[in-house]
Amino acid sequence: MRRAICIGxxxxxxxxxxxxxxxxxxxxxxxxxxxxxxxxxxxxxxxALLRRPVESSGELLYDAPDRLEKRxxxxxxxxxxxxxxxxxxxxxxxxRVLDLKSHPQILPFVESIRxxxxxxxxALERNFRVEYAGDLGRWTLLLVPRESQVAAxxxxxxxxxxxxxxxxxxxxLRDGDRSLMTLRDHLGP
Amino acid sequence: xxxxxAGVIAVWxxxxxxxxxxxxRARYVTDLSAFLPAMPTPMQRLLVDxxxxxxxxxxxxxxxxxxxxxxxxxxxxxxxxxxxxERAFTGIGNGEPVTADRxxxxxxxxxxxxxETVTAARFSAAGLKGAIADTIAGLASSEGLMLKSLVPxxxxxxxxxxxxxxxxVARPVAQGxxxxxxxGGRTLMVAQSAAPGSDTDAQELAxxxxxxxxxxxxxxxxxxxxxxxMNLSGPPVFAVAARAKIQRAAVRLxxxxxxxxxxxxxxxxxxxxxxxxxxxxxxxxxxxxIAAVALWFGAVxxxxxxxxxxxxxxxxxYSIYFFTQxxxxxxxxxxxxxxxxxxxxxxxxxxxxxxxxxxxxxxxxFPGLAQLGAYSIGxxxxxxxxxxxxLPELLPGDFAIRxxxxxxxxxxxxxxxxxxxxxxxxxxxxxxxxxVAVLLLYQHRDALWNRELSGLSPISLSDQxxxxxxxxxxxxxxxxxxxxxxxxxxxxxxxxxxxxxxALEPLIDEKVIGGFDSPAAYLPxxxxxxxxxxxLPERSVLRDSLAQATAGLAIRGEQLAPFLEDVDSARSxxxxxPEDLRGTSLAAGFGALILRxxxxxxxxxPLHAARADAPDIELARVRQAxxxxxxxxxxxLNLKSESDALYTSYLHEAIRLSLAGLAAIVALLWFSLxxxxxxxxxxAPLILAVLCVAAVLSAGGRQLTILHLVGMLLIVxxxxxxxxxxxxxxxxxxxxxxTLASLSIANLSTVIGFGLLSFSGxxxxxxxxxxxxxxxxxxxxxxxxxxxxxxxxxxxDARQ
Numbered sequence: 008m009r010r011a012i013c014i015g016x017x018x019x020x021x022x023x024x025x026x027x028x029x030x031x032x033x034x035x036x037x038x039x040x041x042x043x044x045x046x047x048x049x050x051x052x053x054x055a056l057l058r059r060p061v062e063s064s065g066e067l068l069y070d071a072p073d074r075l076e077k078r079x080x081x082x083x084x085x086x087x088x089x090x091x092x093x094x095x096x097x098x099x100x101x102x103r104v105l106d107l108k109s110h111p112q113i114l115p116f117v118e119s120i121r122x123x124x125x126x127x128x129x130a131l132e133r134n135f136r137v138e139y140a141g142d143l144g145r146w147t148l149l150l151v152p153r154e155s156q157v158a159a160x161x162x163x164x165x166x167x168x169x170x171x172x173x174x175x176x177x178x179x180l181r182d183g184d185r186s187l188m189t190l191r192d193h194l195g196p
Numbered sequence: 197x198x199x200x201x202a203g204v205i206a207v208w209x210x211x212x213x214x215x216x217x218x219x220x221r222a223r224y225v226t227d228l229s230a231f232l233p234a235m236p237t238p239m240q241r242l243l244v245d246x247x248x249x250x251x252x253x254x255x256x257x258x259x260x261x262x263x264x265x266x267x268x269x270x271x272x273x274x275x276x277x278x279x280x281x282e283r284a285f286t287g288i289g290n291g292e293p294v295t296a297d298r299x300x301x302x303x304x305x306x307x308x309x310x311x312e313t314v315t316a317a318r319f320s321a322a323g324l325k326g327a328i329a330d331t332i333a334g335l336a337s338s339e340g341l342m343l344k345s346l347v348p349x350x351x352x353x354x355x356x357x358x359x360x361x362x363x364x365v366a367r368p369v370a371q372g373x374x375x376x377x378x379x380g381g382r383t384l385m386v387a388q389s390a391a392p393g394s395d396t397d398a399q400e401l402a403x404x405x406x407x408x409x410x411x412x413x414x415x416x417x418x419x420x421x422x423x424x425x426m427n428l429s430g431p432p433v434f435a436v437a438a439r440a441k442i443q444r445a446a447v448r449l450x451x452x453x454x455x456x457x458x459x460x461x462x463x464x465x466x467x468x469x470x471x472x473x474x475x476x477x478x479x480x481x482x483x484x485x486i487a488a489v490a491l492w493f494g495a496v497x498x499x500x501x502x503x504x505x506x507x508x509x510x511x512x513x514y515s516i517y518f519f520t521q522x523x524x525x526x527x528x529x530x531x532x533x534x535x536x537x538x539x540x541x542x543x544x545x546x547x548x549x550x551x552x553x554x555x556x557x558x559x560x561x562f563p564g565l566a567q568l569g570a571y572s573i574g575x576x577x578x579x580x581x582x583x584x585x586x587l588p589e590l591l592p593g594d595f596a597i598r599x600x601x602x603x604x605x606x607x608x609x610x611x612x613x614x615x616x617x618x619x620x621x622x623x624x625x626x627x628x629x630x631x632v633a634v635l636l637l638y639q640h641r642d643a644l645w646n647r648e649l650s651g652l653s654p655i656s657l658s659d660q661x662x663x664x665x666x667x668x669x670x671x672x673x674x675x676x677x678x679x680x681x682x683x684x685x686x687x688x689x690x691x692x693x694x695x696x697x698x699a700l701e702p703l704i705d706e707k708v709i710g711g712f713d714s715p716a717a718y719l720p721x722x723x724x725x726x727x728x729x730x731x732l733p734e735r736s737v738l739r740d741s742l743a744q745a746t747a748g749l750a751i752r753g754e755q756l757a758p759f760l761e762d763v764d765s766a767r768s769x770x771x772x773x774p775e776d777l778r779g780t781s782l783a784a785g786f787g788a789l790i791l792r793x794x795x796x797x798x799x800x801x802p803l804h805a806a807r808a809d810a811p812d813i814e815l816a817r818v819r820q821a822x823x824x825x826x827x828x829x830x831x832x833l834n835l836k837s838e839s840d841a842l843y844t845s846y847l848h849e850a851i852r853l854s855l856a857g858l859a860a861i862v863a864l865l866w867f868s869l870x871x872x873x874x875x876x877x878x879x880a881p882l883i884l885a886v887l888c889v890a891a892v893l894s895a896g897g898r899q900l901t902i903l904h905l906v907g908m909l910l911i912v913x914x915x916x917x918x919x920x921x922x923x924x925x926x927x928x929x930x931x932x933x934x935t936l937a938s939l940s941i942a943n944l945s946t947v948i949g950f951g952l953l954s955f956s957g958x959x960x961x962x963x964x965x966x967x968x969x970x971x972x973x974x975x976x977x978x979x980x981x982x983x984x985x986x987x988x989x990x991x992x993d994a995r996q
Contacts, residue, residue: 079338
């Protein structure tokens with residue numbers, strides 16, 4: 008009995024080890040089938056500089072394959088829009104356009120979410136070492152930046168969710184500060 | 197007789213030697229000061245200095261086209277790296293944040309002197325609270341994680357404020373790390389040459405550097421395929437191209453026209469000696485002309501030399517008259533001596549008429565034109581004098597050239613059918629032609645004159661359009677509009693620029709302008725810096741205020757110790773001077789916006805259009821904003837309209853002066869011929885020829901420029917000789933055929949010389965050529981047909 012359990016567990020582990028890449032592909036495939044997404048978000052920054060976390064909220068809009076907009080409504084309206092390699096930032100009356108290739112330090116913050124939403128494994132693995140855990144019902148992606156300049160400040164990013172819905176995006180910095188974004192999908196057509 | 201000959205030749209040689217000495221020692225200038233009025237207003241001087249040395253004159257636009265966008269980006273980066281090492285350039289922009297680290301360091305270090313929000317109120321407890329609350333809101337934003345390292349030093353966000361200040365002006369679109377056009381099809385770079393735009397040699401070397409860098413880097417980036425092409429544009433490119441084009445055209449044309457005229461004269465004279473002697477008046481004239489300009493004006497403009505050489509063409513005619521009429525006539529009834537008696541007065545009168553015409557240019561405020569006048573007067577008088585006094589002394593006793601009378605007779609027979617017409621019919625025809633010409637001119641009266649300086653530009657319209665397209669892509673479309681603040685020193689113009697900035701600021705919100713650059717954005721005036729520094733509180737005061745301010749906020753006050761430190765050192769720090777900018781990209785930006793003219797400083801604030809697709813700025817509103825502020829030292833300068841206005845004023849003046857010259861010629865002929873009718877019959881063919889040429893040019897869609905006007909003056913100058921010869925009583929030598937033949941040869945040489953100019957591809961030369969060549973031909977034809985022949989013994993004006 009005990010041996011049977013051991014064998015069973017071993018088999019299970021072996022299956023899990025073999026299945027992991029396929030499961031990531033399965034997840035990414037599932038995500039890729041979504042052509043658009045619309046979620047409310049609440050983002051909290053936990054900083055040593057501050058006595059208590061600061062919070063912002065707004066909505067996140069995604070259009071396949073490469074358009075991602077983060078529209079912050081509180082406490083100060085701003086909009087970040089990523090289309091292709093161009094990031095437009097709109098705040099107050101000012102609009103700033105950044106080219107991601109010349110600002111590699113921003114790339115992982117935005118590409119982590121967009122590549123996940125797009126199910127773009129190639130883009131994910133170009134920027135991060137990717138670890139997948141869990142199953143489609145409750146999965147976690149652990150992303151460790153590859154680019155040294157980014158890795159110097161960002162320790163890791165963790166994205167978790169359930170099937171094609173993202174739940175949390177957490178960024179941990181090397182100095183211990185972190186941010187946590189919680190997402191709630193709009194249910195719609 | 198022999199002593200007289202020696203004396204004449206000695207005097208001539210002495211004059212030539214003196215002139216040569218003056219010419220050799222004269223100062224020659226090739227810059228745009230030929231276009232600067234003799235008594236410029238400060239604005240006009242600034243305009244010309246702007247065109248010569250201003251930042252706009254030094255900008256080379258580089259466009260990489262075709263091929264793969266990534267390969268273009270790689271080439272752009274590699275070229276920029278290579279060119280930044282060259283001394284020929286003060287700046288290379290391609291969108292890369294190259295000096296960003298050093299810039300950031302500089303801006304951060306001097307943030308309390310540079311930020312516009314630094315005031316005493318901001319550093320009170322309440323002010324700090326507001327600013328820090330803002331910063332905390334920023335920390336909550338998406339950029340919060342990136343900003344947080346700044347906060348302990350800069351909790352009030354001055355650094356972000358400075359970045360906002362610096363990015364008020366639209367930047368080009370970047371893709372793949374480098375600038376590209378709006379449609380992404382073109383990769384763009386901007387090079388600023390170290391040498392001023394007026395130094396064409398240096399500009400040529402700079403362009404060579406760029407071409408070499410492109411050749412090497414495009415080869416390295418994509419050795420297998422060379423699809424990427426490079427195009428250059430901008431004032432230095434135009435200046436170099438224009439000079440090369442004019443030089444090429446001038447060399448080609450002078451060789452071609454010299455060869456043709458020499459061939460013509462050899463064919464006519466059949467005497468190399470006559471040919472050589474015939475060039476003496478021309479050479480003496482050219483030398484004297486330059487000497488006259490050098491003595492009168494102090495310096496000789498390149499423009500004068502260029503055109504003067506062509507204008508002197510009239511002096512070839514003198515020797516042609518002399519040889520064909522005197523020497524050929526030796527076979528018949530005319531000797532050099534009788535030529536002197538009978539023909540010289542006619543040539544002299546023609547020469548004086550030309551001098552009257554060109555003298556009208558002397559008072560012109562346009563130095564180029566005034567010099568042209570002085571040159572022509574000096575040259576014509578010298579050439580005529582050499583023909584009259586020196587040539588006869590140089591002729592050997594057995595000198596002879598071919599008799600051209602038979603040729604003249606054949607020509608006369610050709611003209612016979614026309615000459616048989618009754619005078620009334622002839623003059624009726626002439627009036628009809630004049631009427632049609634006037635009608636045509638009247639129809640085109642609104643667009644008759646080209647009032648834009650670009651009408652003289654050797655740059656093709658398609659090149660100008662391409663340039664405009666690149667500028668629009670780079671967000672520089674309206675760099676032609678500048679606000680200028682002038683003053684005796686740097687500090688005063690920076691203060692003026694700050695006042696002007698405050699006046700211009702509201703116009704951005706009103707969408708009148710898209711933005712503006714200001715040297716004060718890079719380096720505020722010392723007064724402003726000192727005021728900002730003085731508004732920083734003492735350490736103990738700041739600590740108390742900070743404690744009060746952070747009491748209710750999320751921020752931990754004890755984390756802000758570096759802030760107290762930095763403010764304290766800023767309080768005792770030195771103010772920023774231009775030297776401090778060295779090593780940052782701000783130095784080039786600042787340098788480009790400050791123009792120093794001897795004891796005068798100018799701050800330039802280029803305006804940017806509100807929308808790239810509508811590059812015209814409502815200048816009246818800008819002017820109003822500047823005036824309303826009370827800052828009268830700020831002036832609005834539109835380079836294009838200002839230079840067009842200057843050119844238009846030259847044009848108007850030239851038209852007025854030419855009419856005065858015409859009046860002087862009328863008076864001269866009236867007085868010399870002692871008959872208004874004869875004067876009229878001499879002038880009529882010339883005026884008819886000018887009207888016809890002007891009408892045909894206008895009808896053909898050409899707008900007339902100042903060079904066309906000079907050409908018309910030349911038609912009158914050259915043509916007056918023709919008309920005067922036909923007017924002279926026939927009995928004096930009894931050989932109308934000889935006269936006609938010699939005039940035809942002179943005319944042919946003029947038509948050849950100027951006709952070739954019209955194929956030069958250089959607008960200014962073309963304008964001149966296509967006016968004078970047909971005009972001279974028509975003047976001869978009209979004069980031959982219309983001038984009443986006076987028979988022997990007939991009273992001068994019996995025919996009318």
